[in-house]
Amino acid sequence: MVVFIPDRPIRIGSRKSQLALVQTYWVQKKLQSYYPERQFQVKTMSTQGDKILDVALAKIGDKGLFTKELEVAIEQHQVDFAVHSLKDLPTNLPDGLILGCITERMDSADAVVFNEKYQEKQLETLPKGAVVGTSSLRRLAQLRYHFPNLNFKDIRGNVNTRLRKLDEGEYDAIVLAVAGLQRLGMSDRVHQVIKNEICLHAVGQGALGLECRERDEEILDMLKVLEHKPTRDRCYAERALLRELEGGCQVPIGVNTSIEEDTLTLTGMVASIDGKTLIKETISGQRESAEQIGLNLANHLRNAGADRILAETFIQIK
Structure with missing residues (x-):
């Protein structure tokens, strides 16, 4: 356990949108209740996704549209960690940064x-x-x-x-x-x-992801009090699937996960933008192997034609 020295405020990075601030202030309040001797300050900034509002998201790129500026602030020690809607956070993070905590998921639908x-x-x-x-x-x-x-x-x-x-x-x-x-x-x-049978949700939807520096043990230890392990395992599986299929938040990939005792079940979907082709697969495995479950399902979807659908999607949105 890291011993905290109450000598400086902890700086939390957030987007300026109302929803982002609601989420960030929730994290700030929770941490304040666990660490009443510390100060937690919120620093806001706009991201590329916030500034470009007249172009479809898929047309301006899908990697880090709502996270890049926050990540730069973490890297430059302007903030200690950032609060993201996990569905906005790319599955491949910049070198030196890590997903330090995933909070309990709300309704993911x-x-x-x-x-x-x-x-x-x-x-x-x-x-x-x-x-x-x-x-x-x-x-x-x-x-x-x-x-x-x-x-x-x-x-x-x-x-x-x-x-x-x-x-x-x-x-x-x-x-x-x-x-x-x-x-x-x-x-x-x-x-x-909308029922899952109609529309599977986005990877990480409903959960918050707290991103920080990989070697900042003080912050990593501090954030663990907010981690919800069932949500973490479900989202690790979902993010592994998305990462393996090389998709960002703006590709037609949907998921759903559930945990029963030690078994994690993951459903994944890939569809064409025109809605004419949709493939869906489901697999289960030991919860402790969450990421491997995501990788295995990605291979199942590939065998069913996912790569072709995604390749066509990339061409259409360019």
């Missing part, structure tokens, strides 16, 4: 929020041609597969901006993460939770 005129509808009952907003290729591919009659349109901006565009009638419905709405105190906007 996707939610549909409807415009007022369709409050009585579900995705299944929306009229042909209804406009559904999403910025995620993963959601787009799966929803096109199941609902080819709907019209899908890209949407950017923070949660409040997206909800405003929906309420003003630019979209008939939009798809957001359940966890994000819950953290913002907007659970009442969740009109439909």
